[in-house]
Amino acid sequence: MDDHATEAEFEQLLRGADLRVTRPRLAVLRAVRRHPHADTGSVLAAVRTEEPTVSHQAVYDVLGALADSGLVRRIQPAGSVARYELRVGDNHHHVVCRSCGVVADVDCAVGVRPCLDASDTHGFVIDEAEVTYWGLCPDCSTSTTSDHRS
Amino acid sequence: MDDHATEAEFEQLLRGADLRVTRPRLAVLRAVRRHPHADTGSVLAAVRTEEPTVSHQAVYDVLGALADSGLVRRIQPAGSVARYELRVGDNHHHVVCRSCGVVADVDCAVGVRPCLDASDTHGFVIDEAEVTYWGLCPDCSTSTTSDHRS
């Protein structure tokens, strides 16, 4: 992997968002890039493989700051904890497995801004339409017992 | 309100789902009908105005059982606790206010099963497409400070 190049990109991203460049932040960005849709705990674990001293609070803070500046996207399907991904600004959506909870990316077939024209918005000013597909992942749909969520 | 009629309907619904008819369950159904998109705490409070002795655990159990049988629908926008509604099976969606969190119903303009044809589903067997619109409610979009979420 050309980590030097992306490392510099991450720095650019942070500076562009008026965020200081710190080791925890770079480590979080690397972790989210390596583990798309990872929850906070997984990000923390991944970060600590490179930066063992980073606190869990730092990871919460960093993920919050990155999400606020739009550098990462936070998703949270019903019944799941918060998950994060680097893919941002391309209006893609997610499939969630009802059985094991795994998440995958889906490009919406309709186009760039699908379903954004709701029929009656009750006076809401809408800026985003988020689509979540629910179903069973390949593994869970072929297994004999179809539901083994804890 | 013609509560006798709907009371009988609620009984039918429960029996039809192989659920015993109990006072807590009827009270929860009434509460959800009266307070669409209410969270568990609000449902509990509403239930206790009629059945003061109902435990919080009972409300969790009842809402879970009703949701599992499809008598109520559970929604959980990112950053929100679980919310419940009686409107079921009509494939409607929700607008959520980014500022105050209020939820409103939206009939999708596209049709009965919008966006259900995802471009590449990675082998998932999809059974539902859930659309969440994000924006500002009328109150929050007209107030001077546009963001006062706690």
Place this chain on the structure above:
DNA sequence: GCCTTTTCTTGAACGGGTCAAGTTATCTGC
């Protein structure tokens, strides 16, 4: 290099939701 401000560490606390054991109530069959 120094100063200001942001960021991180430490450690406690919060709250929605769940677990578990025992009691109560609903329904079925007589």
Place this chain on the structure above:
DNA sequence: GCAGATAACTTGACCCGTTCAAGAAAAGGC
């Protein structure tokens, strides 16, 4: 109607993701 079987409810403890608060550390501007 009544008794037994089983589903549902009460009580109370507990879990865990997330947040709060205070002080220490480090990044960036001068």
